[in-house]
Structures are given as structure tokens and as C-alpha cells.
Amino acid sequence: MSNNNKKDLRSRDWFGKTGKDGFIYRSWMKNQGFPSDEFEGKPVIGICNTWSELTPCNAHMRELAESVKRGVWEAGGFPLEFPVMSLGETIIRPTAMLYRNLASMDVEESIRANPLDGVVLLCGCDKTTPSLVMGACSVDIPTIVVSGGPMLTGYFKGKKIGTTDVWRFAEDHKTGKISDEELLEAEGAMCRSQGHCAVMGTASTMASMVESLGLSLPGNAAIPAADSRRKVLSHESGRQIVEMVNDDLKMSKILKREAFLNAIKINAAVGGSTNFIIHLMAIARRMEVDLELDDFDEHGSNIPLLVNLMPSGDHFMEDFYYAGGLPVVIKEMSKHLNSDVITANGNSLVENNKNAECYNRDVIATLDEPFQEKSGTTVVRGNLCPDGAVIKTSAASPELMQHKGRAVVFEGIEDYKARIDDPELDIDESCIMVLKYVGPKGYPGMPEVGNMGLPKKILEKGVKDMVRISDGRMSGTAYGTAFLHASPESYTGSVLALVETGDMIEVDVNNRRLHLDVSDEELERRKENWNPPPHEFDRGYVNLYIEHVEQAHLGADLDFLVGKSGSEVKRESH
Structure with missing residues (x-):
């Protein structure tokens, strides 16, 4: 590894200054007890921490930060920890997804505005990972991710x-x-125990995503939060980020299109959450990488399911780790993966994992004998979703993959909650449940309500699944035959907004079709009488979000955040 000259370090524009400016930058920092030689050209490493007692999944991040610091000191760096907005999926209202883009802005500006040469992102709960990665992408300095790990x-x-x-x-x-x-x-x-969800939900999917993209060290995805080896990985990541700064290994050198395609294939193999799509798309657009919704279908829908974890299977993240973790999956998938793109340690994904061993084939299968022949996410289109909707086929019912049924429509989540268990609701197991106005703009924030619970009277028959359609998302921990992320969303006046109870809907997953059997003339008539439901938000971030959020098939980022802007800080305050 080569060493940068002091003048090449971004932090020298702060701590290398002479005169009044340098005095101010260094003097106030020294009130924390740092000696002068810490400011003499060491790489400054920011530790971006989403610790919060309001984010239970991340409540152990202070410990991990200390482990990272030890690694940074050891490698000759100068670690400085800073907080950013933390999004607790189980606590925050109305939905953490509403604030993903806001947290990404916090991360982006915190990195850009401070004397950081590299950054370690401490992520855990669902939205903390994509928000931190998105923000760091927009600045594009050397970055490594440390996930918090699943609970026991x-x-x-x-x-x-x-x-x-x-x-x-x-x-x-x-x-x-x-x-x-x-x-x-x-x-x-x-x-x-401490940690995020113990299944292959969105948090574990995001941890797998950053490892498969090459933004973390091998093994990051599955080490339980309570396992001491999580601290060891944090320590090693602290060492590695200093090496990344010395080699100027920026995110743009890792996050090539081929890395995104690798991640899509690996996500399919592990049975990852549908939320993966909306977050990976947003990350790609921040990096100005060409990625489209159809790429998830083309490169992911024919990949076999190799991991037997809930909600698609039987086991848990702890079992996954003991069986060998994501490295085993990557090794199994090596012939499907690009072996040229590099990762955070400078090696390719395939090279990093070529010696991985599996210790339990009931948890991690082989390519030759997978748990399911096809996994991943299927993208469907039709007049209900001309820009696409997605379904996680590994968590759906095979008998419902081709189905025609009568629509039972709910005009929002409040309407659904008010009527779903009404004995007078005209619904049976052949019907298709349709939920409107839960998309990015409509809710706002696109909540995880797309896997609508079935009516009590249907459950009492022993029926466990029905077709469900919405412009919302579903939790990565959930299951069922749910068509999600329908785009454009109903709040824009799309065909989804015009569906009425009693309409017939055709589902044909094999032919990628989701169609409302209503004539164009009738839809035009309905559109003339349609008005969007009123919003109660007229100020602050939520109003900004509604005005600028993009549709689900584009990643639901804010339109003015798409693309890199770089790490330059043009003006000084002194």
C-alpha cells in the first residue's frame, strides 16, 4: 500500500492550515485531549454512528464504534466519531422510509462539511444502511460499512x-x-439480545447488500450482534479504512454497474427483501450508475434460492452465520458473478470468498441442489402498473402465481383497518385485495403495509394467503402473495387509483402481467371524476418530500439528490 503525502489528505485543508484558521481548527479540537501530533498529517477517519435508544436495533453501536477506533489508531489514523439521524423502524412514525432521504442528507452534509479523509458507516436497522450509503455516495470519499448484526x-x-x-x-x-x-x-x-431482526428481513438484506456490493469486509452480513466476532470485524474495518484512504479507494471505484448486478444475484440467492430494490436503485442513482427495474428481473428472477431462512424458509440469521454465512453463498454463486470489480480490501468478491466452507447444508444449499429453482423478485407490468410492480416469489404461494379474482378495494390504510374484520365485508379467498394511497407521495413515505393481513373470517377457514396489490412496501420479515411498489402510485391518478370493488384483475407472474379488466373508455370516465385525497402536510421536510420524491421504480429518492456532488468545500467561515 502506498502512503499519501500530507498535502493529498482532504483533512489538511483544515488541520494543515497556518495562522488564525489553523489555530481555530486545531485549538478547539484539542479541548478533547488530543495531542498536537494527531493533527500532523494522519488520515482523519469519521465514524458515522446511528446509535440511538430510539433505534433498538442500533443500541449497541457505541461499543462497535470503540472497536473501530482501536483499529483506526492501530493503523495510524485519527478517528473522530459523529452522530447522524437514526431511523428506528419499529418506533418512528409514520414510517422510517419517509425519513431515509432526510437522514441521507444529514450524512452527506456531515461528511462534506468536516475534515474527513475516510468514513466508517455504522449501520443496523433497515433504513440506517441505505440512508448512510446514499449520503456517502454523494460525497465519494473512501468508505467502509460495518453492520450492527442480527439479534440472537x-x-x-x-x-x-x-x-x-x-x-x-x-x-x-x-x-x-x-x-x-x-x-x-x-x-x-x-x-x-441486541441487534436487528433475526431473519432475512430488510436489515439483514441490507447487511448482505453492502457485503455483496463490496462496501464491507467479508463476513459482515451475518455475525450476530452479541458475538464478540462482530467487534473483531469492527476493529479490522477500522484498520482497513486507513488503508483505503492511503490507496484513495473511493466508493466510485467499487460501485460499478457490475457490483450492482452481483448484489442483485446474491440478494436473490439469499431470499432478500423486496425493499432491496428500492434502496439499491436509490444508491445506483446517487452514483450515476445505469440501473433499471428490469435489471432486478433479468439478473435476479432466475437465480435459485440457496438460503433456507425465514421468511422464505425455516432458519434464522444466527444459523446462517454458523453455517458459514454470506461468504459461502458468494462462493456457490461465483460462476454467476463478475470477478473483476474490487471491494473494500482491494480484492474481488470472488477472490475474497473462494475458500469459504459450508458447515450446514440444511441452511445453505448448493447451486446443483437449491431449495428453490427460482427465487429473487419478479417485475410485472400491465395497466395497473405500467412502470412496474414487484413480487417476492420465494415468499408467495405458487398456486396464486396465475389467478383471476374480484377486487376488494381499500381507499387507504385507515379504510382497510376500519373494514377488514367487518363480518359484512363482501370478500372470499378468491378475491384480490387492493390498497390505494400508500405510495411515496400518497401516505407519504410508502409504509410497509402492502402485505395486508387477511380478514378474520378468511383466516378462520384455514386460508393463509390471498393476492394483494398496493403501491406500498412490505416488511422484509413478511410473506405472502403481495404485489408491491406499483408505479406510478395511485396518488398521481394512475389506473391503480381508479380500481373499484367488483372489478376483475388478472395475475400472471410467469408472463409478467398484472392487468385490470376495465375498458380504456371506462377508465377515462372514472379519471374525470377522480381527485387525490387531501394531504395534511403543508410545511417542513414532509412537504418538501411530497413535492420532490421520485416514484418507486426510480428508488423514491428526492429528485434534487440524484447524482454525485463531490467532497469539495468551497468557502471557509473564518
């Missing part, structure tokens, strides 16, 4: 449980199979 597997009445079981518990409680007391007991048994 829960246990309830002698059985393993995880976040996916929330949906099962809710259904069983609704139908009287479990009592209030049992539900409370399960609540205390599920989240039994």
Missing part, C-alpha cells in the same frame, strides 16, 4: 422464533389460537 434467535415454548413470527402470532391471536397472556409472553421472548 428467540425462543418461545421450546421453539425458535423471530420477527417473521409476528405475523403468525397476530393471525393466531385474531382467531383465538393464542391468548393475550401468551402473546405478551412471546413478545418478551423474541428480542432477547
Whole structure:
């Protein structure tokens, strides 16, 4: 590895100054007890921390930050930790997705405005990963990601449980199979350690995403949060970011189109969340990489499912790690992957994982004998979604992949909650549930409500799945035959906004089709009488978001944030 000259370090524009400006930049920093030689040309490494007690998944990040610092000091760097907005998926209202872009702005400006030569992103809960990566992309300095890791597997009445079981518990409680007391007991048994969801939900999908993109060290995705090896990886990442600064290994040198295609294929192999699509698309557009919704179908929908994890399978992230973790999947997938693009340690993804070993084939299968022949996400189109909608086929019911049914329409999530368990609701298991106005602009923020729970009277028949369509998202921990991210969204006056109860809808996943059987003339008539529902937001960030958010098929970023802007700071305050 080569060493930069002091003048090449970005931080020298602050700490290398002479006179009044240099005095001010260094003097106030010294009130924290830093000796003068820390300012004499060492690479300054920012540790971007999303620790927050309001983000339970990330509540251990202070410990990981200390491990990163040890690695930075050891490698000759100068670590400085800073906070950014933290998005707790389980707490924040109305949805963490509304604030993903705001948090990315916080990250981008915090990096650009400060004397940082490289940055370590401490991510965990669902939106903290894409928001931090998006913000860092826009500045494009050497960056490495350390995920917080999944929590340990829960246990309830002698059985393993995880976040996916929330949906099962809710259904069983609704139908009287479990009592209030049992539900409370399960609540205390599920989240039994620090860390994010213990299944292949969105948080684990995002941790797998950054590893498959090459933004983390090998093994990042699956080490449990409570395992000491998570701290070891953090320490090693602290060392590595200093080397990345010395080699000027910026994000733009790692995040090529081929890296994004690698990530799409690996996401399919692990049965990752549909939220992967909207976040990866936003990251690609920040990097000005050519990526389209059809790439997820073309490169991901024919990849076999290799990982037997909830919600698509039976096991948990802890089991995944003990079986060998993502390195084993990457090794299995090597013939499908580009072996030229480099990762955070300078090697290719294939080179990094060529010696990975699998210790449990019930958790990680081979390409020759996968758990499912096809996985990933399928993109469908039709008059209901001319710009596309997505379905996670590995978590859907095969018998519903081709289906025609009568629409039962809910004019928003409040309407759904008010009527779903009404005994008078005219619905049976052959119907197709349609939920409007939960897209990026319509809610706003595109909440995880697309996997609408079934009516009580349907559950009581023993039916576990129905076709569901919306312009919203669903939790990565959820399952079911749900068509999501329908674009353009209903709030824009699309055909989805014009669906009425009783209309017939055709579903044909094999032929990538989602069609409303209503004539163009009738749709035109309905459009003339349509008005968008009123919004109550008229100020601040939410108003800005509604005005500028792009549609789901483009990643739902703010239009003025697309593209890199660089790390230059033109003006000084002194």
C-alpha cells in the first residue's frame, strides 16, 4: 500500500492550515485531549454512528464504534466519531422510509462539511444502511460499512422464533389460537439480545447488500450482534479504512454497474427483501450508475434460492452465520458473478470468498441442489402498473402465481383497518385485495403495509394467503402473495387509483402481467371524476418530500439528490 503525502489528505485543508484558521481548527479540537501530533498529517477517519435508544436495533453501536477506533489508531489514523439521524423502524412514525432521504442528507452534509479523509458507516436497522450509503455516495470519499448484526434467535415454548413470527402470532391471536397472556409472553421472548431482526428481513438484506456490493469486509452480513466476532470485524474495518484512504479507494471505484448486478444475484440467492430494490436503485442513482427495474428481473428472477431462512424458509440469521454465512453463498454463486470489480480490501468478491466452507447444508444449499429453482423478485407490468410492480416469489404461494379474482378495494390504510374484520365485508379467498394511497407521495413515505393481513373470517377457514396489490412496501420479515411498489402510485391518478370493488384483475407472474379488466373508455370516465385525497402536510421536510420524491421504480429518492456532488468545500467561515 502506498502512503499519501500530507498535502493529498482532504483533512489538511483544515488541520494543515497556518495562522488564525489553523489555530481555530486545531485549538478547539484539542479541548478533547488530543495531542498536537494527531493533527500532523494522519488520515482523519469519521465514524458515522446511528446509535440511538430510539433505534433498538442500533443500541449497541457505541461499543462497535470503540472497536473501530482501536483499529483506526492501530493503523495510524485519527478517528473522530459523529452522530447522524437514526431511523428506528419499529418506533418512528409514520414510517422510517419517509425519513431515509432526510437522514441521507444529514450524512452527506456531515461528511462534506468536516475534515474527513475516510468514513466508517455504522449501520443496523433497515433504513440506517441505505440512508448512510446514499449520503456517502454523494460525497465519494473512501468508505467502509460495518453492520450492527442480527439479534440472537428467540425462543418461545421450546421453539425458535423471530420477527417473521409476528405475523403468525397476530393471525393466531385474531382467531383465538393464542391468548393475550401468551402473546405478551412471546413478545418478551423474541428480542432477547441486541441487534436487528433475526431473519432475512430488510436489515439483514441490507447487511448482505453492502457485503455483496463490496462496501464491507467479508463476513459482515451475518455475525450476530452479541458475538464478540462482530467487534473483531469492527476493529479490522477500522484498520482497513486507513488503508483505503492511503490507496484513495473511493466508493466510485467499487460501485460499478457490475457490483450492482452481483448484489442483485446474491440478494436473490439469499431470499432478500423486496425493499432491496428500492434502496439499491436509490444508491445506483446517487452514483450515476445505469440501473433499471428490469435489471432486478433479468439478473435476479432466475437465480435459485440457496438460503433456507425465514421468511422464505425455516432458519434464522444466527444459523446462517454458523453455517458459514454470506461468504459461502458468494462462493456457490461465483460462476454467476463478475470477478473483476474490487471491494473494500482491494480484492474481488470472488477472490475474497473462494475458500469459504459450508458447515450446514440444511441452511445453505448448493447451486446443483437449491431449495428453490427460482427465487429473487419478479417485475410485472400491465395497466395497473405500467412502470412496474414487484413480487417476492420465494415468499408467495405458487398456486396464486396465475389467478383471476374480484377486487376488494381499500381507499387507504385507515379504510382497510376500519373494514377488514367487518363480518359484512363482501370478500372470499378468491378475491384480490387492493390498497390505494400508500405510495411515496400518497401516505407519504410508502409504509410497509402492502402485505395486508387477511380478514378474520378468511383466516378462520384455514386460508393463509390471498393476492394483494398496493403501491406500498412490505416488511422484509413478511410473506405472502403481495404485489408491491406499483408505479406510478395511485396518488398521481394512475389506473391503480381508479380500481373499484367488483372489478376483475388478472395475475400472471410467469408472463409478467398484472392487468385490470376495465375498458380504456371506462377508465377515462372514472379519471374525470377522480381527485387525490387531501394531504395534511403543508410545511417542513414532509412537504418538501411530497413535492420532490421520485416514484418507486426510480428508488423514491428526492429528485434534487440524484447524482454525485463531490467532497469539495468551497468557502471557509473564518
